[in-house]
Amino acid sequence: MDNLKIVEKLNQILRHEWTGVAQYAQAGFLVTGLWREVFSGMFFDSAKESFGHARLVGDKIVALGGVPTVERAPIRQSHQLAEMLQHALEFESKAVQLYTEALGLCEDDRALTVFLEDILKQEQDGVDQISKLLRQQESQSAVGGSAASQAG
Numbered sequence: 001m002d003n004l005k006i007v008e009k010l011n012q013i014l015r016h017e018w019t020g021v022a023q024y025a026q027a028g029f030l031v032t033g034l035w036r037e038v039f040s041g042m043f044f045d046s047a048k049e050s051f052g053h054a055r056l057v058g059d060k061i062v063a064l065g066g067v068p069t070v071e072r073a074p075i076r077q078s079h080q081l082a083e084m085l086q087h088a089l090e091f092e093s094k095a096v097q098l099y100t101e102a103l104g105l106c107e108d109d110r111a112l113t114v115f116l117e118d119i120l121k122q123e124q125d126g127v128d129q130i131s132k133l134l135r136q137q138e139s140q141s142a143v144g145g146s147a148a149s150q151a152g
């Protein structure tokens, strides 16, 4: 296994997780309206999950002899819930992609493979959950649309 390559990939992942901490917290701050009660907490939980992953990955980078990055990418933000969820879906999908790429560099290191697979599973859960939320949003707006046309 090429330690330098894996540290580089893990730092790319860490940068993504730091972005998640800020992006999800911002969504938690900005979400308003009736659904704030539900989604603000959900976004802050996701920020905590990103922080948890950042901590695991940062510790692993040091164990492999590297220095964890303190940088993050620009965040995506919105005042619209559906758009916030779309950003979240894209964020989680990118995380799945990055952890999958890191797994491709593990070769025969079983412990590192299991370490990354554990997190990958959580990232895929995120994709699944948000996909379902967005599906519900679409059907709700379809219901809202037909109610509005009945009222008119």
Ligand SMILES: [Fe+2]
Pocket (backbone or CB within 6 Å): 017, 020, 049, 050, 053, 095, 123
């Ligand atoms: Fe994560």
